[in-house]
Amino acid sequence: MEDHTTDALVNRDEPVPVIAAGKHNDDAERSKPGVLKRSVSKAGRSLQDRIFSKILEQVMPVEDVDAESVSVGDKPIAIDSKRPAFSLPLMANNFRRFNARIGIVFLFQTRVERLLSWKQTSHTVSFLFIYSFICLDPHLLVIIPFAVLLFFVMVPAFLARHPPPPSTSTSSITPYYSYEGPALAPAKTIKPASETSKDFFRNMRDLQNCMADYSDVHDATVSAFAPLTNFSNEKLSSTVFLTCMLMAALLFLTAHLLPWRLILLVGGNAAILSMHPSFPDLVQSLAGDMLDQTAEEGPATDRKGHESFNVSGVAMPASPSKAVSLMESLANISLDSSPEEREVEVFEIQYRSLAPYSESQWEHFLFSPMPYDPLSPSRIAGDRPKGCRFFEDVQPPTGWAWKGKKWELDLDCREWVVERMITGVGFEVSGSPSESGMTSGEIGGWVWDLPPASNRYEEAVSTLAYDVLESLNPSKGHDSKGRKKGKERISQDYEEKVHTGSHVTGEWRRRRWIRIVHRVSLPAADKYDQAAEDDTRDT
Structure with missing residues (x-):
């Protein structure tokens, strides 16, 4: 193994690390001495990489890179397809390249730690003077990049090109630098540490310790x-x-x-x-x-x-x-003792058949959190309303509890119908007679579906008197005046049937019940699990 790589920037202040062989548990085995293993040949390493790649392909499904995306805020951003996908051999190769070039970072870290820990008092005091001058005159801050480039990059590079001549005297004379004449040495170039050098393992040790510190x-x-x-x-x-x-x-x-x-x-x-x-x-x-x-x-x-x-x-x-x-x-702050309160709604939905010659009455169907109006997505999709059969089965949202003991009927149905912009329905107006075919003893608040226009017209026609039907089908000598009169009567009877008739309703009707809930404290284990659901739940 090489002693070190020429012109490689690494931290050589500490000895070469020892690689521990076998399994170990994170921090427990750090202090145990180990044995340096022999490097595996490229053929064997390639075979291991292939085996691990096959195992990872079985464990993690391979997805199309174009289909992958990351979300920043609410907008998904597609990953660049030019970037390579995850690959174990590629990751190992990139790690070796990274480890061979990371030495300059650890060298800088070591020198900063040495400067701030007062290892050399003169260096630390000099740094304090420079820092004080910059604090007193912040305009000096723009000089730092140029000073670093001059004294820490270019001056050492020039001295490397013009080294002092070898001393021939037996006495201890300090070598001198000659700034005249041609360069005597090649230019200094920063090279990555070789994989077979001790510097490469020093970088691995520093990288390992840096990950542990982080x-x-x-x-x-x-x-x-x-x-x-x-x-x-x-x-x-x-x-x-x-x-x-x-x-x-x-x-x-x-x-x-x-x-x-x-x-x-x-x-x-x-x-x-x-x-x-x-x-x-x-x-x-x-x-x-x-x-x-x-x-x-x-x-x-x-x-x-x-x-x-x-x-x-x-x-x-x-x-x-x-x-x-x-x-x-x-920190003894008096928080608000009264919990947050909100209103929970549930819709009582009833159904009756509109089959011909059917005299079926309204029957309770279920209690649903949605009104199941004619233009609701579930109804357009052909799905049945979802909910529970009885009031006792209606549960408060997660993190909330019932405050009121009973459900209250919302008699002002116009408000929630207009608020939701529901169309194709009829509803009761306070102070007007019942329009939904209910007896006078029933409570109100109902919102019923209107039948299609064709059905309403047919029902209006079927309820006309016999003499009106006679006028619509006269003999050949019937004049146009009688036909016009019959049409006007049909239109009048149709409008009356739509607004005041007891049979011109759809299959579904619903009314709104409300109840007050208040927040309750969740167990510590459930707070984080329900956080997202509670924030997005609209009660």
Whole structure:
């Protein structure tokens, strides 16, 4: 195995990692020593790739790339068909290419960590001076890209082309660089690390540790911020929400008045100084001195001193438990005790046959959440109405409970008919006689279907008197005046039958019942499962 790849940017500060052979469980086997396995030949690796590809093809169905899409908001965006589909050999090849070129990122990460952790004090202090100058004069920020290009890219490249001549003297004389004359060395080029070099395995080690660090930071961030923002504790999340709203409104008005240069100067220097190795000891000594000072104030304030200590006249909790209790007291927001209320509706649907010479009466069919009007999609599709047979079977929506004990009949049927823009129906008007063929003892609120125009005309014709029919079929000498009179009488009787007759109705009629529901708290396990359904349910 090669020692390292020439001109490859990698992190060579740590030894070559050891590859553990065999199965291991994530973090439990990290510390176990392992044995470096021999590299498998290309023929064997290709055979394994083929086997894994066949297995994945059996497990995951292959779909057309053009048919796949990702959704951004409410608009689906088709995936570019020029991009290759998932392939295990392609993924392995891309990983090897990526790992050979990722060394510059880990090198930069190592140098930043070394700079901020005070490994070399002179470097960190110099960085603090540069940061302070930029905070005091933000116009210097535009110089940074050019300075980095000059001092960290071009100057090292020039020195690599003009190295110092070899020293022939036996004394320890510092080599000098000659900036005159032709170049003595080839130009330095960044090359990817070879797969057989130690640098390649160093990159694999850093990539492995980077993925672990990201996972740990992700889990820690979620565990810290999720309880504050997901309203699992409504009082605490409400406090955070109100605080953020007040801060946003306040900064919207006063952000231009704040001394941002001074804030960034003090905050940045304080953050970097807090990373000094001796900073924790300094903080502990100061905290101990402050606790000792509060303990000496006297027996009257001894008990209070154990619970809190004064910082510039402000009482601060002395223990984590006291700090938590203080936060809980601040978050003690009185939420609205009255739950949200809404109105639930259900339609009582009745049916009767319109077969010829049938004297069938209205029969209860079911209770449905939809009115099953003539132009409803289910009725146009030829489906029967869906619902339950009895009132007792009607259940409230998920997350809601009945507040009222009884269902109330909606007698003002005109309102919900007009609101839904339902056509092809007739309904009762308050103060007018019944129009749906009901007896005077029945309650109203019915909305019935009107029959087709052809059926209404035929029924109007069939109810005419015999003498009117005679006038419609006169002898050859009948004049046109009698024919016109018969037509007018047919039209008059037809209009009366449509509006006031007891038989000019369709097969279905319905009326609306309403009931009040209020929200109830769901169990913790069901809250997240029903969140999407509750948000989209229209009660």
